[in-house]
Amino acid sequence: MIQRIPAFLDRCRIALLILNESHWSRSVLDGIARYAGEHCGWDFWLQPRGLKEPPKLPEDWCGDGVIARISNEPLRESIARHGLPTVNVSWHGTHCREFPKVISDPQACGRLAAEFFIGRGFEQVGYIGPPDCYNYRDEVWPEVDRVAEEAGCQAYKFDPDPNSPQPDYDFQRLRLVQWIRSLPKPVGIVAWNTTLAREIMLTCGAEGICVPDEVAILAVESDPLVSNLSPMPISQIEQRMEQVGYEAAQELQRLIAGGEPHEKPILIAPAGVIEKPSTDTEFATDVLVQQAVSFIKRHCDEAITVSDITDHLDISRRSLEERFRKALKRSPAEEIRFARVRVLKDLLRRTTMTHAEISVEASFSCENAMFRFFKRMTGLTPGEFRRNQSIDLPMFPETL
Template identity: 30%
Template sequence: MTKRDAPQRAQKAHRIALLFNANKVYDREIITGVGHYLLSTRIGWDVFLEEDFRCRLGGIERFDGDGIIADFDDPAVCEALSDCPLPVVAVGSSYEDASDYPADVPYIATDNTKLVSLAYTHLIGAGLTNFALYSLPLSQNNRWSHQRELAFARLRAADGRAPEAIDAEIYRGLSTSAPTWNQAIDQLTQWLHALPKPVGIIAVTDARARHLLQACLIAGIPVPEDVAIIGIDNDPLARTLTRIPLSSVAQGTEEMGRTAAHVLHQMLRGARFPGRRILVPPVGINVLESTKHRPVASPYVARARHFIRQYACRGIRTEQVADYVGVSRSSLEEHFRRELQCTIHQEILRQKLDAAKALLAKGDTSSADVAIRCGFTSLQYMYAVFRRELGCTPREFQDRAKMAVQ
């Protein structure tokens, strides 16, 4: 090789295989992210992708290329590339157990915990207090959906739900296909009817969210009045095929693709990142009609109100609310003033007052017992709150409620 030939050899385009099923929106957007990286950096890669966009592994060991970016959510892909001599960048789900990640390749992961947490916080912000998750049957190909179940279970446990209650809130159902369609709908409808209403349900994909919506429509369950639904993927096709527009969490898939391409680019220049893991958070939520139950703009206020709804009558204080939300008291107070035009203490007091009014209206509980059950420090304090906020005593409120019923 002459010196004249050397620059031409150095400028030869790298041949890169993308092992994804580009018929799925998740894979397609990752590929789009790879493409954006190539355009922004002007790297000359020759990209191989099956012409019908499906991932076929037959003969991949004979691929005469320079590198591979692959979907490691597919166990067959992991197996096929286990002894690959080429630089490989894995893309897939995040895992709670570090041993579930491949040890010898860099791994770009969608952050399942943040995906589910974002959806959960959104439903809380819609004013909901009951929650559930619609998942997929357990299988090696659906390992990522189980990770989303675990993330949901952690959130519910943090809010005080017992393990057996959380189990009832998670439903896997059947894999949908033409032969099992009616059976799947019937079983899903039974689960929906058994849930307390109103309820916010997180579906692990937009396809599952669409299935939920169809079951609700068939069963005559109002959406979002009784069941608010949010999916994950922000798939335009799912929105096109539904009569009620579906809210969805947008994954950071394009960022995953850009990051994977950047890592492979570095590897082709000699860098090595064995076992390196990069978690990519979601982009945000596309809020549509399926969750417009009672929206609140600030996630801090939403989470605070969720905590206050549960524990106001247990005598919680402002500091405990701020600790739960994870921000300073002053910052949370500012969010409350901006969003609700009140303080955290006033919101706690409002919840107590509403609970007291509901008990008094029933007519079978004494004022002293109401004060204790609703978290007032004394009967005298509850009387003072009633006079200030309602212009009457608790006994007078109870008498008015009785007369209204007669």
């Protein structure tokens, strides 16, 4: 009698060497799990660990492939000794044939962050990058600096004390205080992650500096838990980390099947900015423009037009357009569209409403009109956007 081999023995064994203590890493793992569930049913080997626990692939581990956050040379060497197809999801290190990358696009994150503040009318943009102990090659700052310079704005970079016995920023509070004091106000600050953004917010609070009107804060990394544990929720870039995990798994499957590594990293563009109170300022050099922006915010879930604004403020359309261009470098119609797409993203991210229900809630004439508008504004369908999001229920929904 022939003994039948259980089907699960034919499944690929994949090692996951990724942090699992943060929202970033868990989102990557969610994307990997989604791909495996849809396509191949992998069996995973995991090494539960935090940021300071050194990862390592055991010498005697046998499997078919690896997805890793390759952040140091010992880990790189331990994986290399196995000679398995491997995908790196970290900004650490360089892309190569042995360890090809699938990552969130760091340069696009830098551009998006700078453009966000410049679009709000800020003429000063600050930046706090990763602590030196993280050993990152920072590709975000050069784009923040470049975009600000091209827009005629000034960018300021925080430099930590190289002689400090503790490289983390929470041990450099005095230097951080001095830097924030020195910045011309108002200023929009881009922080490497949500933890640093929270540290900036606490520093501003201790110094009596108003957030967001004097200092607006945007984090490059999204961590809803840290955001909700801050004095006020923090605006963050949507890096689409679940999509990073999904495409990393897809790329690994292709490599396991004998495919050749790509010459360049696979870059996942950010979806936009998750706006929270830390950037919810009506800053503009023109009081009338401030009033117009405030009106748009109050009615962003309605099908308002530029005429509604001009009627409310008793001003001609031409004058309103000119003052918007001068103060915010965009038109009132653009401001309305940005506000409306934020409403749609919020509903897609935080609720389980159907697309038809969302179109009614956001005052679109029909579901197709909402669909076309969202696709035009974001490059994604509402369904694609929702699939890439984790449900993020805010601690203070009334402030959104």
